[in-house]
Structure formats: structure tokens, C-alpha cells
Amino acid sequence: xxxxxxxxATPVSLPFMxxxxxxxxxxxxxxxxxxxxxxxxxxxPSPGGEGKERLRLSLACIVxxxxxxxxxxxxxxxxxxxxxxxxxxxTQPVPIAIPAFGGAAMAAQISGVVSADLQRSGLFRxxxxxxxxxxxxxxxxKPGFDAWxxxxxxxxxxxxxxxxxxxxxxASVRLWDVYAGEALIGTEFTSTPAxxxxxAHKIADAVYAKLxxxxxxxxxxxxxxxxxGSKARPVRRLEIxxxxxxxxxYLTDGSYLAFTPRFSANSQEVAYMALRxxxxxxxxxxxxxxxxxxxxxxxxxVFAPRFSADGRKVAFSLEKDGNTDIYxxxxxxxxxxxxxxxxxxxxSPSFSPDGGQMVFNSDRxxxxxxxxxxxxxxxxxxxxxxxxxxxxxxxxxxxxxxxxTKQQGGEFHIGVMRPDGSDEHLLTTSYxxxxxxxxxxxxxxxxxxxxxxxxxxxxIDVSGRQLVAAPYGPRASDPAWSALLP
Amino acid sequence: MTRFRIPAARAALIxxxxxxxxxxxxxxxxxxxVATTAxxxxxxxxxxxxxxxxxEETGAPTPGSARDFVxxxxxxxxxxxxxxxxxxxxxxxxxxxxxxxxxYPAVRVxxxxxxxxxxxxxxxxxLGARRAAAxxxxxxxxxxxxxxxxxxxxxxxxxxxxxxGEESWAHNRNAHTLITGGAR
Numbered sequence: 199x200x201x202x203x204x205x206x207a208t209p210v211s212l213p214f215m216x217x218x219x220x221x222x223x224x225x226x227x228x229x230x231x232x233x234x235x236x237x238x239x240x241x242x243p244s245p246g247g248e249g250k251e252r253l254r255l256s257l258a259c260i261v262x263x264x265x266x267x268x269x270x271x272x273x274x275x276x277x278x279x280x281x282x283x284x285x286x287x288x289t290q291p292v293p294i295a296i297p298a299f300g301g302a303a304m305a306a307q308i309s310g311v312v313s314a315d316l317q318r319s320g321l322f323r324x325x326x327x328x329x330x331x332x333x334x335x336x337x338x339x340k341p342g343f344d345a346w347x348x349x350x351x352x353x354x355x356x357x358x359x360x361x362x363x364x365x366x367x368x369a370s371v372r373l374w375d376v377y378a379g380e381a382l383i384g385t386e387f388t389s390t391p392a393x394x395x396x397x398a399h400k401i402a403d404a405v406y407a408k409l410x411x412x413x414x415x416x417x418x419x420x421x422x423x424x425x426x427g428s429k430a431r432p433v434r435r436l437e438i439x440x441x442x443x444x445x446x447x448y449l450t451d452g453s454y455l456a457f458t459p460r461f462s463a464n465s466q467e468v469a470y471m472a473l474r475x476x477x478x479x480x481x482x483x484x485x486x487x488x489x490x491x492x493x494x495x496x497x498x499x500v501f502a503p504r505f506s507a508d509g510r511k512v513a514f515s516l517e518k519d520g521n522t523d524i525y526x527x528x529x530x531x532x533x534x535x536x537x538x539x540x541x542x543x544x545x546s547p548s549f550s551p552d553g554g555q556m557v558f559n560s561d562r563x564x565x566x567x568x569x570x571x572x573x574x575x576x577x578x579x580x581x582x583x584x585x586x587x588x589x590x591x592x593x594x595x596x597x598x599x600x601x602x603t604k605q606q607g608g609e610f611h612i613g614v615m616r617p618d619g620s621d622e623h624l625l626t627t628s629y630x631x632x633x634x635x636x637x638x639x640x641x642x643x644x645x646x647x648x649x650x651x652x653x654x655x656x657x658i659d660v661s662g663r664q665l666v667a668a669p670y671g672p673r674a675s676d677p678a679w680s681a682l683l684p
Numbered sequence: 685m686t687r688f689r690i691p692a693a694r695a696a697l698i699x700x701x702x703x704x705x706x707x708x709x710x711x712x713x714x715x716x717x718v719a720t721t722a723x724x725x726x727x728x729x730x731x732x733x734x735x736x737x738x739x740e741e742t743g744a745p746t747p748g749s750a751r752d753f754v755x756x757x758x759x760x761x762x763x764x765x766x767x768x769x770x771x772x773x774x775x776x777x778x779x780x781x782x783x784x785x786x787x788y789p790a791v792r793v794x795x796x797x798x799x800x801x802x803x804x805x806x807x808x809x810x811l812g813a814r815r816a817a818a819x820x821x822x823x824x825x826x827x828x829x830x831x832x833x834x835x836x837x838x839x840x841x842x843x844x845x846x847x848x849g850e851e852s853w854a855h856n857r858n859a860h861t862l863i864t865g866g867a868r
Contacts, residue, residue, distance in 0.1 A: 430842075455841060473841065477836050499809060501806055566807055589804040590804050605804075633804065633805065676805065
């Protein structure tokens with residue numbers, strides 16, 4: 199039975215990224231794609247149709263997990279529900295078959311990256327290709343689902359990749375619900391061959407979004423501090439990589455210590471702190487050009503920069519005569535305004551996504567706790583009341599949660615609470631966990647963990663179930679997760 | 685980082701000096717009642733490279749040199765966990781620093797505030813800054829012009845003691861007075 203995929207397939211163009219891909223730009227696609235961001239295109243109906251969509255695929259697992267994820271962030275959820283969910287046993291990841299895509303040279307590599315993305319999320323279990331039944335060459339012919347049921351596949355992702363005459367890479371994919379016997383996704387992604395990894399991440403994002411109901415986070419990058427040298431002679435360089443660890447690239451040369459990089463709204467710039475023996479500097483670094491500018495000269499230490507969601511402001515800490523307060527700077531004019539004037543330490547500011555509020559860390563009550571205030575200053579109220587010390591609050595992109603570092607009883611935790619301070623739960627525990635950053639879908643958190651042998655990057659989902667070492671082997675800290683790339 | 689980048693030959697001499705200090709430090713600690721943790725030994729401290737010939741480092745310190753300051757005044761004071769008040773055991777050292785710096789008015793210093801690793805990075809930058817400022821305030825209060833001093837916070841990023849555990853953390857909660865110019 200031939201379905202109408204070709205007519206319904208949604209072509210998606212990716213913009214070119216990085217110097218290498220820009221070199222191979224044949225023109226045209228760059229401008230077009232920026233006018234038509236793939237994110238919105240990707241959200242258009244797939245051949246499965248929203249109304250006909252049957253998530254039998256998710257019977258045992260995805261629905262349960264998505265429900266639990268939703269419960270974790272649903273403001274109506276009861277406190278007890280969250281605790282019980284977190285304490286429940288691990289859900290089973292959904293078995294999904296991803297046969298190597300056919301066609302152009304990088305086809306199998308693309309399906310490999312898709313598979314790795316989905317597996318690392320913890321929500322999917324890609325099956326062993328050696329067990330796969332034969333698959334016909336035509337992407338649009340319904341597979342024989344009984345053979346896929348026989349190997350316990352609930353989802354089947356097939357794809358074909360070609361490079362056409364004008365040099366464009368085209369990847370067509372179908373996601374089949376094996377038990378419903380229906381296609382859930384029928385989409386074509388278009389870019390340059392140099393962008394094949396990003397095409398793969400877009401496909402993985404589409405699968406994740408379809409099956410979880412949440413937007414994906416695979417076509418993203420992470421900037422962080424690469425830790426080299428020894429404890430006594432530390433080297434701290436900014437480095438950037440794709441979220442799956444590919445394409446790592448240093449952004450600073452190590453001639454000074456670099457800390458706390460944070461992405462701008464469009465993920466093209468990074469604000470960070472440089473530390474030299476003579477003091478600290480806040481820089482704005484353009485990732486593509488490598489050029490950076492100082493945010494100005496200040497009389498004391500400046501640190502803890504963080505952009506507002508619209509990218510027009512940077513909040514930061516400035517120390518004068520030992521006292522640290524929070525300031526906000528207009529990025530365009532560099533005009534700075536003071537927001538707190540307490541004698542206590544006020545640091546680690548993070549804007550709410552609507553820009554109206556700011557959560558920060560202060561020890562004005564005697565120990566470090568979390569406070570929320572208006573983004574223009576004033577209206578300060580404390581939101582953390584548990585035992586222990588709370589630091590590094592970060593507002594989630596969807597506004598529903600605040601992630602933080604908590605120190606208690608000789609251990610460190612990454613935790614989350616609602617912006618009003620309710621429903622606190624701790625997601626991790628170790629000798630030193632620190633510095634959470636949110637995936638753009640507000641469901642996964644990257645942080646650094648030092649178990650005693652140096653810091654490394656880890657991720658945890660908001661359910662607290664999926665703790666995974668990030669795909670970066672060397673020592674690293676201060677991760678910052680980009681938005682979904684355009 | 686001046687403090688941490690020392691030519692190899694000089695570093696070897698510093699290790700010798702450090703070893704002798706460490707030997708002193710291994711003496712049994714007094715058992716009397718002490719309100720706060722006893723001042724840790726100033727070990728692994730790398731004095732700022734002075735302008736004189738290297739061979740002088742093994743002999744008596746040249747009066748007015750950076751090494752003279754480290755040995756005869758002391759360049760480190762320690763703080764309690766999450767605190768920045770100058771402890772009683774730090775006052776004698778800071779008094780000696782003030783007196784020494786009064787004797788050599790051309791000398792400029794940088795006060796480096798440090799924190800242990802049991803805190804988050806940003807908070808510890810603020811905490812280190814408080815400690816550096818506390819030492820600066822103390823020295824100003826004892827007659828040293830503020831213009832001869834600057835401060836910096838290294839947070840938890842430059843641990844003096846690279847070990848872990850309470851003893852190492854106690855060493856790393858410090859303010860280090862580094863001579864940046866004007867010494868003999």
C-alpha cells in the first residue's frame with residue numbers, strides 16, 4: 199500500500215554553520231533557510247496526522263515517562279506525586295529499530311548519529327541491527343510490521359539520503375508505529391553534505407518530539423570550560439562542541455583563565471569571565487568570528503555574567519571593597535545599573551524567560567540562599583528554605599522551574615524547585631556537583647561533577663532518572679547549553 | 685599568574701625552602717585550647733621572584749626583598765569556613781606585614797583572596813574578594829596607604845594546597861599578600 203508521503207513530506211533546510219560549511223555554500227540556501235526556520239516547519243503535520251496519531255508505541259514507556267516528566271514540571275502537580283515519581287524504578291526505554299539509512303555515502307553515518315542521540319536521552323533503546331528483518335528499498339512502501347514486532351521493535355525509523363545535482367543533501371525519513379501500522383513522521387531534510395551531522399540531529403529531534411510530546415534538544419551546542427594543567431597551575435579554556443561531543447573547538451587560547459561562559463539568545467555570542475592576576479574582565483565573544491569585546495572596566499572583581507532571554511541585557515556581579523552586588527548592563531550601550539545594595543554577597547543572577555524577574559544567590563540571611571527580585575531591582579523575596587546552602591540558580595527556558603546547586607552535609611546536589619520555592623527535589627548527589635544549565639526543552643540539565651579526580655560534564659533529566667556522562671572525556675566544568683539551532 | 689609561574693631553577697630553590705618550612709610544620713601542634721583552627725604552615729608558598737641573584741635565595745634574605753617579607757613578616761593569613769573576619773592568629777602576621785611595608789615604602793602589594801573547594805565557583809569569587817578586602821582594610825587601618833595595594837579574588841581556582849580534606853581546605857581559605865613591585 200503506497201502512502202502519500204511525497205506529497206505531504208515537509209522539506210526542511212538547514213542554514214550553514216561554521217567556517218567549513220560556509221566555504222561550501224553554493225549560495226541561495228543560506229538566505230532562504232534563515233527566512234524559514236526549520237523549527238517551525240518541522241512542527242507542521244506529518245503524514246500520520248495529529249488526529250490519527252496513535253501512540254501505542256508508547257504504551258508502556260513513553261507515555262508513562264512523558265506523564266512523569268510533565269508531572270515534574272506541572273504547576274498543578276502535587277508535591278507527593280513528584281517525590282513518588284522520582285523514587286519509582288527506572289522506566290524501560292522504548293525499543294526502536296533504526297536500520298542504516300540507504301543512499302549517499304554518509305547515509306549510514308546519519309542514521310548512526312540519530313541512533314546515538316536517541317539512545318543517550320535514555321528514553322529509547324535502539325535495537326541491534328544484526329537482528330533486523332529485510333527492508334525494501336522503497337521508503338514509501340509500508341514495511342511488513344509483523345517481522346518488526348517479532349524483534350520487539352515498537353518504533354521503526356527508516357531513511358534514504360541523496361546528494362542531488364546542485365550539491366544539496368536530502369534526507370527523507372519515515373517513523374513507523376509498528377503496532378499501529380502507521381507512519382508518524384514523513385519528512386525530508388535538506389542541507390549541504392557538510393551539515394550532515396546537523397541533519398541527523400534534526401531527525402533525532404523530530405523523533406523525540408513526536409514520541410514524547412516535548413521538543414527535542416539534539417541540534418544544539420554546548421560551551422564549557424576545558425580544564426587542563428594541574429590544581430596548582432590550572433589552565434582554563436573555553437571550548438564548544440555539539441551536544442553529542444562532535445566538532446569540539448577551543449574558543450580561548452589559555453593565556454588567561456576563562457570561566458562561566460553563557461550563551462546569548464541566538465547562541466552566536468558567549469559572555470564569560472576572564473581571570474588574570476590583575477583582576478577579572480567580562481567579555482562578549484562572537485563564536486563565528488572569534489572576536490571579543492570587554493564589557494568595560496570596573497573597580498573590583500566582575501563575574502557571573504548571564505544574558506536575558508532576549509539577549510539585550512547581561513546581569514552580572516560586581517565587587518567593590520569586598521562587597522558583591524548584582525548589576526545589569528544594556529549590551530548595546532554598555533550602560534550598567536545597580537540592582538542590589540545589600541552588604542551581603544549577591545551573585546549568580548539568572549533572568550526569568552519573560553525578562554520580568556531575576557533569581558539570584560545571596561547570603562544576606564546568614565547562609566547562601568536563593569532569592570527572586572524584579573528584573574529592575576526591588577521586590578526581593580527568598581524562595582529557598584530548606585536546610586543547606588543554595589547557589590547557582592538558573593531559570594528554566596519554559597519558566598516553570600529553577601535549577602540550583604545545593605550543599606548539605608558534605609555533599610553537593612543538583613536540584614530543581616518552582617520559582618515560588620515549592621516542590622524542591624534533588625536530582626543528583628556527589629562529592630561536588632555544580633553549575634546546572636538547561637537544555638532548550640527544559641527537561642534535561644547539564645552540570646559538572648567532581649568525584650575527587652577532577653570535574654567532568656554529566657547530564658540528568660528532571661525526573662532524576664537519566665544520569666549520563668556527557669560525551670566529552672577530558673576534565674570540564676561550567677557547561678552552558680545553547681538554544682535549538684536555527 | 686606570577687605566583688605560579690616560576691623559572692625551574694628558582695622553583696628548585698623554593699622547594700628547598702619549602703622543605704625546610706615543612707620540616708618546621710611537622711612539629712607537634714600545641715595541645716592547648718585554641719578557639720579557631722591553628723594556623724596552617726605556610727608551606728608550598730612560592731615567594732614572588734625577587735630581582736637579586738638566584739644564589740642569594742639560599743642565604744639570609746636580603747632586607748627589603750620579597751623573600752625577606754615572606755620569611756620575616758609572613759605572606760599568608762587563614763580564614764574560617766565561609767568567614768572573612770580577620771582571625772586572632774592572623775593579626776600578628778598582618779601587624780608584621782604592616783610594619784614591614786612601612787619600613788619599605790616603595791613596595792607595592794597585591795592581596796589575593798582564596799576559598800576552599802567546598803563551594804560553587806561564583807560564590808567563591810565573592811568570598812575570596814571579601815577576604816582580600818578584609819586584609820586590605822586591616823592594613824589600611826594600620827597605616828598602609830590604600831594606593832599601595834590592590835586586590836584580586838581567585839575564588840577556589842588557585843588552591844595553595846592541592847589535596848582534599850579539612851586540612852587542605854583550611855590552607856586554601858586564605859589571603860595571600862604578594863609583592864608586585866618596589867622590593868629589593
